[in-house]
Structures are given as structure tokens and as C-alpha cells.
Amino acid sequence: MFAPRPERSATVEVFVDGAAVRVPAGASAAAAVLLAGAPLIRETPISGAPRLPYCMIGVCFDCLAEIDGIANRQACMVPVTAGMRVAPQRGARVAFPA
Template identity: 60%
Template sequence: MRARNGDTLAASLLANGVNAFRRTSISGTDRGPYCLMGVCFDCLVVIDGVGNRQACLTPVRQGMVVEPQRGARTVDALENTDQ
């Protein structure tokens, strides 16, 4: 995809025709950016393997690997090592 230096990831994705950034955890409905200022969290994506990243607040950079976020993100349980 093409992007301009200084653009956010959300702006670049929209300019390249990508409208669905994530899917809701309950219905699986596609969601795209809404507020474009970091308030609504509808632009969450996975960037370089890290989920829950707001595309509207993330500057685009060469070589980014961006995937749509699918549903709710899970957090691995921490193991108790104090035994």
C-alpha cells in the first residue's frame, strides 16, 4: 500500500480503500474508524503482532505488518512463579 510521510495508519488505510479495521467480539460485524482522534476505539488493529493498537493515533511507517483485529483480545494468564 502507499502512504504519505506523517499520515496516521487510519488515514493511510482509508486512502487505500480499507474501511473495515476490526470485527466486533459478539456479532462479528465489521467496524471502521469513527472519531479519528482516539476516543471511540473502532479503529483497533493488530500491528506487528501486537493487538489493540489504535490506527488513528499510530503514525504509518514503512514495513508495518497490519492485520484486522478479530473480536476481543485475550490476555494470557500470568503464571505464579513464587512457589
């Protein structure tokens, strides 16, 4: 009735806060952060408390990060690409100009 999941052997190299890490192709940028063992992906704007990805489905916004130079990206919704750079989001997110 159920078929086994195919093994993923392909990996890509991404950079999490400057450190190179190999992650399975098709994984999210948030998964790359967790695999890298990073201490945080963002800091809260008021207290500066560290946050890591939480829900992994785009609901909680705890995974906001700067990805390839673009801030305020939900890392759990962005698939990794070779050479991707994920940096922690620090402070309050900046709203887009009206």
C-alpha cells in the same frame, strides 16, 4: 495571517491486510486503512460486524488493529513507518495479564 500548508510529497509503503499501499509520511495507520479501501479494521466481538476508523482522535476505539504483530493498537494514534503491517483485529480484544 494564515500560511498555506506545505505540500507533502514524501510517501511510505505500508501493508494493510497484506496489500501494499503508499500513504503520506506522517499519516496514521488508520488513515492508511482508509486510503487502502479496506472493508474493515476490526470485527465486533459479539456479532462480528465490520468496523472502520470513526473519530480519528483516539476516543471511540473503533480503529483497534493488529500493527506489526501487536494486537489492540489504536490505529488512529500510530504514525505509519515504512514496511508497517496493519491487520484487522478479529473478535474480542485480549486484556493484558495482571
